[in-house]
Amino acid sequence: MKFELEAIGILHSCFKQRFGIPSQARLATTARGWIEFYPPYDREEAFVGLEGFSHVWLIFQFHQSLDNEVNLTVQPPQKNGAKFGLWATRAPNRPSQIGQSLVELERIETTKAKVTLHLKGIDLVEGTPIIDIKPYLPYVDAIPEAKGGFAHQAPQPRLQVEFTECAAQQLAAIENNDADLRTLIIEVLQYDPRPIYYRKNSNKKVFSMALYDLILSFEILDERHVSVLALVPAAVGQTDTQDR
Amino acid sequence: MKFELEAIGILHSCFKQRFGIPSQARLATTARGWIEFYPPYDREEAFVGLEGFSHVWLIFQFHQSLDNEVNLTVQPPQKNGAKFGLWATRAPNRPSQIGQSLVELERIETTKAKVTLHLKGIDLVEGTPIIDIKPYLPYVDAIPEAKGGFAHQAPQPRLQVEFTECAAQQLAAIENNDADLRTLIIEVLQYDPRPIYYRKNSNKKVFSMALYDLILSFEILDERHVSVLALVPAAVGQTDTQDR
Numbered sequence: 039m040k041f042e043l044e045a046i047g048i049l050h051s052c053f054k055q056r057f058g059i060p061s062q063a064r065l066a067t068t069a070r071g072w073i074e075f076y077p078p079y080d081r082e083e084a085f086v087g088l089e090g091f092s093h094v095w096l097i098f099q100f101h102q103s104l105d106n107e108v109n110l111t112v113q114p115p116q117k118n119g120a121k122f123g124l125w126a127t128r129a130p131n132r133p134s135q136i137g138q139s140l141v142e143l144e145r146i147e148t149t150k151a152k153v154t155l156h157l158k159g160i161d162l163v164e165g166t167p168i169i170d171i172k173p174y175l176p177y178v179d180a181i182p183e184a185k186g187g188f189a190h191q192a193p194q195p196r197l198q199v200e201f202t203e204c205a206a207q208q209l210a211a212i213e214n215n216d217a218d219l220r221t222l223i224i225e226v227l228q229y230d231p232r233p234i235y236y237r238k239n240s241n242k243k244v245f246s247m248a249l250y251d252l253i254l255s256f257e258i259l260d261e262r263h264v265s266v267l268a269l270v271p272a273a274v275g276q277t278d279t280q281d282r
Numbered sequence: 283m284k285f286e287l288e289a290i291g292i293l294h295s296c297f298k299q300r301f302g303i304p305s306q307a308r309l310a311t312t313a314r315g316w317i318e319f320y321p322p323y324d325r326e327e328a329f330v331g332l333e334g335f336s337h338v339w340l341i342f343q344f345h346q347s348l349d350n351e352v353n354l355t356v357q358p359p360q361k362n363g364a365k366f367g368l369w370a371t372r373a374p375n376r377p378s379q380i381g382q383s384l385v386e387l388e389r390i391e392t393t394k395a396k397v398t399l400h401l402k403g404i405d406l407v408e409g410t411p412i413i414d415i416k417p418y419l420p421y422v423d424a425i426p427e428a429k430g431g432f433a434h435q436a437p438q439p440r441l442q443v444e445f446t447e448c449a450a451q452q453l454a455a456i457e458n459n460d461a462d463l464r465t466l467i468i469e470v471l472q473y474d475p476r477p478i479y480y481r482k483n484s485n486k487k488v489f490s491m492a493l494y495d496l497i498l499s500f501e502i503l504d505e506r507h508v509s510v511l512a513l514v515p516a517a518v519g520q521t522d523t524q525d526r
Binding site: 039040041042043044045046062063064078079081082083084085086087088089090091092093095097099110111121122123124125126127128132133134135136138140167169170171172173174175176177178179180181182183184185186187188189190191192 | 283284285286287288289290306307308322323325326327328329330331332333334335336337339341343354355365366367368369370371372376377378379380382384411413414415416417418419420421422423424425426427428429430431432433434435436
């Protein structure tokens with residue numbers, strides 16, 4: 039049984055590439071993004087009542103995983119090579135290619151009767167097709183006593199984040215700087231964003247990732263420490279093309 | 283941007299027609315169903331680790347709403363005609379036609395290396411196409427302090443459920459009877475399953491609905507009471523064809 043879907047909008051994200059995105063929504067509480075709705079779904083009338091909700095579900099397409107093979111067995115990144123069944127994980131390579139993320143609804147912006155949603159705690163990459171949004175209903179969706187199997191506990195921060203003097207100066211000099219950019223950098227780096235391969239089999243210690251229109255460079259110092267080396271404007275076009 | 287989806291399985295439900303289905307998952311805690319997965323998605327390896335989770339998300343298609351018009355404004359059944367924006371509701375008539383329900387994973391059954399999932403607390407009709415299932419992660423998905431807007435509180439039972447002597451005897455005589463069937467009847471009827479129209483504008487007081495392979499007849503006595511009149515086997519084919 040096949041059917042066709044159409045996106046209702048597109049997500050614009052502080053994450054310009056997949057590298058560095060936290061493994062679940064709201065692990066980086068300051069990770070911001072906004073949804074650009076396609077007409078007519080951007081009309082004011084479609085949002086009446088949404089202002090009373092603090093969180094929304096995003097139903098989206100894992101559009102960067104489309105060409106990947108679907109396997110019935112998955113090795114979650116944080117499980118050190120242990121294998122689990124596809125239906126016991128939320129791995130992006132799945133038959134539906136559909137993901138769901140629970141994010142904070144920070145602000146509803148209306149300009150010329152068109153609505154934009156501003157979100158916090160996202161874990162999605164720039165350009166993610168949004169298929170649907172639904173309000174979070176705590177009386178239905180919140181089951182704190184549920185058993186979460188092998189993923190019951192939130193991942194714990196692995197690394198302590200330091201800033202070199204140079205990086206601290208660059209952070210301070212960035213015009214739009216506010217406390218949140220510093221927090222975002224810490225939130226992203228503390229979980230160790232390196233793919234498993236680099237954690238285990240590589241001597242590579244210096245990495246760069248794109249955040250907003252910036253390039254963040256960092257060095258893994260040891261098992262417990264990471265140092266921010268630099269925070270510089272991305273080259274023109276750089277944040278649009280990486281990892282595509 | 284259009285893309286194609288395929289169902290991974292089909293839900294078999296105690297609810298054989300839409301009439302009487304609770305407005306959210308787990309309002310009827312004893313409402314049971316099971317997923318028949320299409321090969322190869324029914325293989326044991328795809329379920330390893332799922333036994334540690336108490337709840338799962340079902341991502342499904344509102345297949346009985348496909349021909350309905352999508353409106354940007356919705357009147358939720360329990361809101362007495364008040365209008366809300368489509369994105370502030372979970373109404374089935376939406377561009378994606380995709381729904382998500384959080385249900386209890388009661389039992390994982392493996393027969394000849396094929397797996398079937400048995401669920402409790404469903405709010406879906408027989409034959410619903412299942413697009414995806416994902417484990418419920420309480421550390422990500424449970425936000426009890428979230429603000430749920432106009433739908434913050436669970437609906438309260440409206441009606442007290444009584445059984446006529448006749449219905450009580452029929453219930454007792456049903457071979458597979460267990461305490462749960464009685465509980466299910468009460469759970470379904472106490473929220474007043476009548477569509478808004480019948481609550482307001484009709485003198486019709488006696489209704490029937492299909493539950494499993496039974497027909498449940500009930501009478502609305504007054505604003506606070508409903509009486510179960512009968513519980514009889516459905517005519518052959520009756521529960522397959524209603525409301526289609």
